[in-house]
Amino acid sequence: MLKTETFTLNMGPQHPSTHGVLQVVLELDGETVVQAIPNMGYLHRGIEKLAEGRTYAQFIPYTDRLDYVSSMGNNLGYCQTVEKMMGITVPERAEYLRIIMTELNRIASHLIFMGSLAIDLGASTGMMFGFRSRERILDLFDMACGARQTYTYIRFGGVSADIPSEFIPELQRFLTDFPAMLDEYHRLLTGNEILFHRLKNTGVISGQRALEIGLTGPALRASGVDYDIRKAEPYGIYDRFDFSVPLGQVGDCWDRYIIRMEEMKQSASIVAQALEQMPEGIVMATIPKVLKPPAGEVYHSIENPRGELGYYIVSDGKTNPYRLHVRRPSFINLQVLNETCQGLLIGDVVAVLATLDSLMGEVDC
């Protein structure tokens, strides 16, 4: 009998979809994965500790730097948590602007997902397309708040500024073009046989298992579990919009890809509805310059592109939080990597990693 033994391969920390800060230690038996242990912490900045030494408002820019491809959502989740503690009501127009920005950001984030999935599997055109289209959204954000990546646009009591006059026509142009753009991606990627075979029936996660291990967001819904916080516990004004929550059946890489493609369509529809309903008016409530939430604690969560983004804040009545914890979907979703990859080939690990769509800035916090 031939004597064989497993060996260890360090994947990364240069893997393309994880920006050089995730190392996966693979234990291999030939080409088959026995274990895939993620090794993180390369980006850890101690943001929760920093929060304890800053005022509530000073912390908003830090949230931008967590999941830095969907910063609008990070701003929103944090601001809503503090607003809940203080009992602040946000003006109508600002509520609509918040929805428009976060849903646009969901599209931008899913475009990055699509692009990095494509290039991870060797299709660099897919990445070009994704990034090219995302630029249109970044231009809109640039118009609204002067930044393309770290917005700090959503603030306590509203948003930092009203949109300029050229914003709405530009957004409408984008919404008109978007179906054709989506169609183009589908022709390039969804219709591609190689992509189909790489993703279909690869990395299957059952609904039951997904729930137990704490998956949220598109990765959970791909396994067929109907949990979208925008529907389950509507925050802001989400109950005013008509949209559906796409669900998968198998929970494989393919479903995780299709769900996100479908979600972009839904987000575009939410943006269109919000644009239509948005009233005129002020975009910022009158609030004290320095906030002092009453002693107590709040856990509040929103549906970010990567799943449930939650903020748990404990206040002792001072101007800075006594304790602030961020529930980061990327971090918790990564737990599923090891068991999902067991028995797969090395190339499939790339597909599983890409479709989990973890973002290391958020994992490390």
Next chain:
Amino acid sequence: MSNLDINNSLSELQARYLEDVKIIGEEAQTALLVEPHRLLDLLELLKTNESYQFNMLRNLTAVDYLEYIEVVYHLYSLPLRQAITVKTRCGMEDSQIPSATHIWPAANFQEREVYDLLGVRFTGHPDLRRILLRDEFDGHPLRKTYNTGNAGEGGRSSC
């Protein structure tokens, strides 16, 4: 399920646990404070019992209150659309809490994170190692007593 129903079930629950569980939250955000030795028991019950069905562990973290560390579990019931907070406390020295990983595998990384940053040891955890900081790192930075070496940072030395 309305808040009233869940509060009824909670009173039953308290009768079952007597002094070991206290209902401490307000009506909008229900919270239970449980003695560590009954923690797993209670979590198991909240997950599997028909009247609760808290099948999601949404969040797990801990807070240093100087005299004790409070470990906080945020649970959610998908079928009943209800949220609940469970808390338990341990001392500052020799902080130990039983691990919930066999009830919710979702607790795995989060318990490691609490261990890493706050120094709470979860007994029965399958792989309790630091997760964000390097293995040789000294101390647990989210403890209030941890010195960040930033005392000169105007007025922020308390952190």
